[in-house]
Amino acid sequence: MSHIKYSLRTFREGEEERLAAFFNKTYEHYFGFVPRTPQYWKWSYLLRPDIDPEGIFIIEGIGDQETKGYAVVCNSGAVYEICIHPGEDRDIIVSILLPKIESYARDQGAKHVLISVPPGDKTLREWFTKSEYHKYYTYMAGIPLNFPELIRQIMEARLFSGLGKLKGKFLIHLSKDGRRFRSPSFLFDELFILIEEGKVCAEPDVKSHQADFTIKMDVFTFTSIILGTKSILTTVLRGDIRVTPFWKFYKAVELLSLMVIPYPWYVPLGDRR
Amino acid sequence: MGEIMNETKSPNLIIRQYKEGDEGGIVEVFNSIRSLNSTRSSVKDWIWAYKSHPNFDPELIYVAEEDGKIVGCYHAIVQDLKLDKSFLRMAFGSDLAILLSHRGSRIVLNLYDLLNKTLVEKGAVLKVGFTTPEHVSGFYTKLFGYFNVPSITYVKALSNRGFKDRILEINNKLKKNESLCKELEKFNLVIQFRLRDIPSFLLRITNGEIFIEDGETNTPDMVISGDQRPVLTAMRKKNRGGNKTDLLKAILTGRVKISGWLGSTLKLYKLFRIIMRLRGDTALRFK
Numbered sequence: 001m002s003h004i005k006y007s008l009r010t011f012r013e014g015e016e017e018r019l020a021a022f023f024n025k026t027y028e029h030y031f032g033f034v035p036r037t038p039q040y041w042k043w044s045y046l047l048r049p050d051i052d053p054e055g056i057f058i059i060e061g062i063g064d065q066e067t068k069g070y071a072v073v074c075n076s077g078a079v080y081e082i083c084i085h086p087g088e089d090r091d092i093i094v095s096i097l098l099p100k101i102e103s104y105a106r107d108q109g110a111k112h113v114l115i116s117v118p119p120g121d122k123t124l125r126e127w128f129t130k131s132e133y134h135k136y137y138t139y140m141a142g143i144p145l146n147f148p149e150l151i152r153q154i155m156e157a158r159l160f161s162g163l164g165k166l167k168g169k170f171l172i173h174l175s176k177d178g179r180r181f182r183s184p185s186f187l188f189d190e191l192f193i194l195i196e197e198g199k200v201c202a203e204p205d206v207k208s209h210q211a212d213f214t215i216k217m218d219v220f221t222f223t224s225i226i227l228g229t230k231s232i233l234t235t236v237l238r239g240d241i242r243v244t245p246f247w248k249f250y251k252a253v254e255l256l257s258l259m260v261i262p263y264p265w266y267v268p269l270g271d272r273r
Numbered sequence: 274m275g276e277i278m279n280e281t282k283s284p285n286l287i288i289r290q291y292k293e294g295d296e297g298g299i300v301e302v303f304n305s306i307r308s309l310n311s312t313r314s315s316v317k318d319w320i321w322a323y324k325s326h327p328n329f330d331p332e333l334i335y336v337a338e339e340d341g342k343i344v345g346c347y348h349a350i351v352q353d354l355k356l357d358k359s360f361l362r363m364a365f366g367s368d369l370a371i372l373l374s375h376r377g378s379r380i381v382l383n384l385y386d387l388l389n390k391t392l393v394e395k396g397a398v399l400k401v402g403f404t405t406p407e408h409v410s411g412f413y414t415k416l417f418g419y420f421n422v423p424s425i426t427y428v429k430a431l432s433n434r435g436f437k438d439r440i441l442e443i444n445n446k447l448k449k450n451e452s453l454c455k456e457l458e459k460f461n462l463v464i465q466f467r468l469r470d471i472p473s474f475l476l477r478i479t480n481g482e483i484f485i486e487d488g489e490t491n492t493p494d495m496v497i498s499g500d501q502r503p504v505l506t507a508m509r510k511k512n513r514g515g516n517k518t519d520l521l522k523a524i525l526t527g528r529v530k531i532s533g534w535l536g537s538t539l540k541l542y543k544l545f546r547i548i549m550r551l552r553g554d555t556a557l558r559f560k
Contacts (some may be wrong), residue, residue, distance in 0.1 A: 032401070032422070034352045038480065039327050049321055076312070077431065096517075102431065116426040128344035132469055133427040134502045141419035142401040145364065145389060150398040157357040224420045227399075265422050271365070272403050 005089070006068060008096055011056035016041040019058075019083075019213040022067050026083050030118055030266040031228070045081070050074045057100050059093050069093045072270065073101050077110025080270035082117065082124075090123040098127055112195075118266040140267060144223055148202035154226055155200035157161055158259055169196045170255055171211035174219040191219065195255070215256070217241045228261045244260050286344070288383045291334035296320065298343030300337065301331075302370045322368075326350055330395070333364075335388050337380045339373070340521040346373035350548035351397050364392045366402040385417070430501055433466070433474040437485045438507070442477070444483045446551045453547055457481045468501040478544060495533030495541060503529050518558050 020052035028034055034040060045051050055073040060066060079101055084093050105113045116138070117124045127133075144150045156223055170194040194201045196209070209211035221240050224230035234254060243252040283535045292300075296316045299544040303314045306507065321331055328350050337345035353360040366388070371380050394398060401422065404413060413419040430436075447453055457478060464476040475486045476494065503523035506516045531538070 028355075031356065032354065037327075043325060043327055047321060047325060049315075050316055058302050102429070106431050109432075111432045113429045113431060114426055115428075116424065119425070119438070128427045128429075131429065132500060132502045133429045134506045135425045136428040138403065138424045138426045139405060140401055140422040140424045141413045143398060143413075143417060143419045143558045144398065145393050145397045145400050150361075153359070153361055153398060157359045157361070175342070180556055199414065220418060220420060227420070227422075229420055229422050267401075267422075267424065269426070 005062055006059050006093065006104075007062050008057060008059050008100060011053040011058060015055075016046065016059070018067060018219075019070055021233050022070070023081070023083050027086060027118070027266060031263040032265040032267045034271050041079055044185075045072045050076065051080070053247060055104055055240075057097060057104070064103075065113070067096055071097055071101055073113075075108045075110065076267055077105035077108065077113045079113065079115040081268045082115060084123070091127075094123050094127045098131065106160050109272070114269070115266070116269045117263045132257070140272075142227065147191065147219070148222075149203040150223075151226070152200055154261065155193075155195070155202075155259060159200075164198055166195070166196070166255065168212040169194065169210070170252075171214045172222070173214050173216045174222055176215070176219055189237060213253045214254055216244070216246045225263060226259050227258060228263070228265065232256050232260070286337060286378075288335060288337050288380070288387055291331045292365055295334075297322075298338075299346045299370075302343055302346055302372055304550075305372060306370055315413045323350070323363075325347060328352060332391055333388065333395070335384050335391075337375070337384060339375070344375045345380045347382060347388050349380075349388055349397075349400070351392065351395055352380055357405065357486055362396045362398055364395075364397040364400040366400050367400075369458060379474065384508060430468075430471050430505060431488065433485060436466075436474065436476075436508075440483055440485050443551050444546055447483065447547075450551065453551065454481045457483075457544075460540065460544070462488060462495070462537060462544065463493045464541065465490060465496045465505075467496065467498035468504060471501055480533065483544075483548075494537040495531065497529065497531050499523070499527075499529040508525070508529070 011173075017038040020038050023036045027236055043255055046053065047057065051072065051074050055075070057071050058067060059069040061068055067085070068087075068089070070081075071079055071083070072081040073079050082097075084097070092210055101115075102113055114132075114136070115124075115128075115133075117128075123151070129135040132169070172195075174191040174193070176189060191202065221230065221235055223236060236253065241252070241256075243249045288342050290486075296319050300314050300316050300319050301321075307313070323334065325521060330351065331350040333351065336343050345367070346368065346372075347362045349366045351362060351364050354363045355361075369381065389400070399520070402422075409476065410521060414421070425490050434538055447457070458481040460478050460481075460495050462476075462478045465473065466476065472487065475488065477484055505518040507520035524531060531541075533541075
């Protein structure tokens with residue numbers, strides 16, 4: 001009977017600001033999505049040719065009128081955005097929202113319902129297993145455009161994580177492993193990243209520095225590690241990291257783990273072009 | 274207007290930035306490379322996707338033009354993504370399309386280089402895009418050095434339209450393959466599908482053709498009923514989440530029921546092998 005605590009309705013004019021804020025709050029611990037502004041939300045869903053405001057479903061608490069979840073469904077059955085608050089009764093909210101999405105898509109003559117959900121969302125995954133959904137792999141690929149600048153920006157963002165408190169001087173020696181690619185970012189043969197007292201310098205000319213230890217690895221492995229698409233453990237087990245002197249290996253892994261973007265990737269279908 | 278470049282094999286071809294009035298030509302390129310079953314794009318869709326985008330920048334759209342006709346294009350939008358307390362300037366690359374007649378003439382590399390150069394000038398440090406599994410491994414990773422970002426989507430069929438499209442594609446391929454066509458000529462089989470959440474439909478194989486009909490028949494050779502998921506995943510390619518063992522498990526546990534005479538079951542098995550061959554699923558070792 002907990003359904004009585006929540007009500008389901010469609011979108012009302014002027015709600016984009018509230019929904020954008022709700023989205024940003026719900027997914028604050030993810031990386032890869034476009035932060036919602038009312039303007040972006042309006043363009044994404046209200047102006048989109050294949051979306052009707054009748055396909056935007058909102059769940060609210062009956063007493064407090066607080067938004068607990070919402071979904072944006074297009075005429076072809078793709079759920080461009082689904083957002084459910086991380087608090088209690090998620091399973092109930094999912095059990096109200098998902099059947100509504102399916103019935104709307106069916107009424108629109110859609111051949112399927114397609115939903116992209118963040119990794120680790122157990123409630124939604126359980127619902128999908130129970131309700132006959134199956135996994136469909138979509139492919140997203142990324143490439144650094146300005147590698148030194150990317151590293152510098154990520155490191156600066158990660159300094160508060162403890163990277164800035166690490167005492168000493170560390171050098172990361174990146175190579176292309178003999179591979180040649182057509183990319184403005186990979187024009188160098190070798191790149192050195194120097195981390196010293198919370199400052200990060202990513203340039204090809206820092207090799208003369210004497211560091212406490214040097215980590216040597218290929219640039220693609222390093223990119224995948226710091227962007228969180230490859231685990232450090234897998235890389236270590238595959239022998240893709242070399243540390244000089246080798247007895248500082250543990251310290252090197254600790255340094256790398258502080259550099260990693262700690263948030264999982266999530267790019268809703270609405271952000272994909 | 275932006276840079277004009279031509280390192281391609283065609284002397285009349287120029288690569289330039291977008292200008293007003295290119296929309297129709299760009300959309301024509303999209304539509305000409307799409308398969309017949311795909312949804313067509315319209316100028317209205319393009320205007321929404323790029324021109325009305327809050328971050329629209331005409332300098333981030335490059336087109337390849339030959340004798341006044343657009344033959345290729347590549348688009349990008351720059352967005353600031355939140356990372357802890359700061360922002361990371363990321364580019365979403367999209368809608369890279371080249372007319373089939375102009376492929377292999379380095380247009381794609383010219384478009385790619387020019388767009389990337391402009392993106393770097395605009396301060397973007399990372400670019401992501403969505404593509405097909407075939408392109409990720411064979412094109413983006415090997416040629417450009419892209420890394421993969423895992424991304425999983427869940428899908429549930431609501432109608433048999435997806436089946437119909439796939440069977441239509443398979444039938445078209447079948448018509449082009451004489452030996453397989455001959456194998457299927459004496460093959461008469463009617464399979465009734467009753468899958469959960471999908472209206473009933475029939476798969477007919479007759480006179481060397483495969484097609485789908487809506488509804489039920491009183492005299493099917495076989496009936497496949499039960500959960501839709503194992504049946505659909507078995508039909509999907511491995512790199513799209515396809516899984517044949519799930520179907521076997523579902524049959525053994527009774528989640529999917531197959532009823533019919535032994536002769537029909539053997540025919541079904543043979544048909545399954547033919548479909549896999551036509552689809553070019555390399556994960557299967559059938560001959």
